[in-house]
Amino acid sequence: xxxxxxxxxxxxxxxxxxxxxxxxxxxxxxxxxxxxxxxxxxxxxxxxxxxxxxxxxxxxxxxxxxxxxxxxxxxxxxxxxxxxxxxxxxxxxxxxxxxxxxxxxxxxxxxxxxxxxxxxxxxxxxxxxxxxxxxxxxxxxxxxxxxxxxxxxxxxxxxxxxxxxxxxxxxxxxxxxxxxxxxxxxxxxxxxxxxxxxxxxxxxxxxxxxxxxxxxxxxxxxxxxxxxxxxxxxxxxxxxxxxxxxxxxxxxxxxxxxxxxxxxxxxxxxxxxxxxxxxxxxxxxxxxxxxxxxxxxxxxxxxxxxxxxxxxxxxxxxxxxxxxxxxxxxxxxxxxxxxxxxxxxxxxxxxxxxxxxxxxxxxxxxxxxxxxxxxxxxxx
Numbered sequence: 001x002x003x004x005x006x007x008x009x010x011x012x013x014x015x016x017x018x019x020x021x022x023x024x025x026x027x028x029x030x031x032x033x034x035x036x037x038x039x040x041x042x043x044x045x046x047x048x049x050x051x052x053x054x055x056x057x058x059x060x061x062x063x064x065x066x067x068x069x070x071x072x073x074x075x076x077x078x079x080x081x082x083x084x085x086x087x088x089x090x091x092x093x094x095x096x097x098x099x100x101x102x103x104x105x106x107x108x109x110x111x112x113x114x115x116x117x118x119x120x121x122x123x124x125x126x127x128x129x130x131x132x133x134x135x136x137x138x139x140x141x142x143x144x145x146x147x148x149x150x151x152x153x154x155x156x157x158x159x160x161x162x163x164x165x166x167x168x169x170x171x172x173x174x175x176x177x178x179x180x181x182x183x184x185x186x187x188x189x190x191x192x193x194x195x196x197x198x199x200x201x202x203x204x205x206x207x208x209x210x211x212x213x214x215x216x217x218x219x220x221x222x223x224x225x226x227x228x229x230x231x232x233x234x235x236x237x238x239x240x241x242x243x244x245x246x247x248x249x250x251x252x253x254x255x256x257x258x259x260x261x262x263x264x265x266x267x268x269x270x271x272x273x274x275x276x277x278x279x280x281x282x283x284x285x286x287x288x289x290x291x292x293x294x295x296x297x298x299x300x301x302x303x304x305x306x307x308x309x310x311x312x313x314x315x316x317x318x319x320x321x322x323x324x325x326x327x328x329x330x331x332x333x334x335x336x337x338x339x340x341x342x343x344x345x346x347x348x349x350x351x352x353x354x355x356x357x358x359x360x361x362x363x364x365x366x367x368x369x370x371x372x373x374x375x376x377x378x379x380x
Contacts, residue, residue, distance in 0.1 A: 020050025135308035182296025193218035201226045202338030211236040223317040225256035239266045243320040270297035313359035331378040339366040
């Protein structure tokens, strides 16, 4: 594939660790229970080449399906880095045929093709997308991928996607609006705002003098309580909503809330994939202990919509963008979203070290903003 995509450690068989191969072989000699499979999965994260070498020759009908699925995932991941796009499409097609529910492995491959903007393979990839089952929340993969892949070809896909999201809003929002006053307030604030500002932490904010413009928006949303103080002229001083990945009861996040008085009066929204399936609103005692006046967390089904619209581990800022712009279908203005292209993560730090997790995909997030949200959903 493109050299743009050949990142990370090499995939030469010589990189396989003999220790890994030996450990996997020993684990496979006995009955493969949950603990053994978990160990192999952990080894695959450290040494995928070693696990693949140990398992590739053992693939058979007698191998547990979960293990065969892991082999396929590792093969597809290796192919993404080393093989031609045609070969990757062939492997992805076979993977979906065997494991139609394992959409996350195929999503990674589809994002690669999307980043390449390879029009020659549209029909081939569309045949893979058409085989995928609905997403976690029932969105159509065909409508979703068509709407972000080549935006000028996708008016029907955008229309279908809007209809599906609207139906899911009706399905998931109604019970949560009754159950959680904080979530009801979040939806109400966004619904009446004519323009919503979402503020990232990128260094493009520094020296831009956008503070007054940001504060003039009807709703100001910040991510993970960045510094304001001396930077107010560039980043503004208002905060109506804060999206954060940890709970406000987390000591580190409590310290961030104390950075600025606007955070203490803002609606704090916990947005994280670690929220359990069974949603329970925080009690008044929890909110008081966090040192904030208003707090909610996005129910798991609603955060699943965000995941379905992007990928498994979106950044908190990108999740906030998708929630406001796509899930709620509101007009959004973005400030300070540099997608880590400058080598700096925060406008208030001069060092060039990036700390975002390896599961985040900033290139994909940028392309989705530019190709989909700015063209079809009023994002600027």
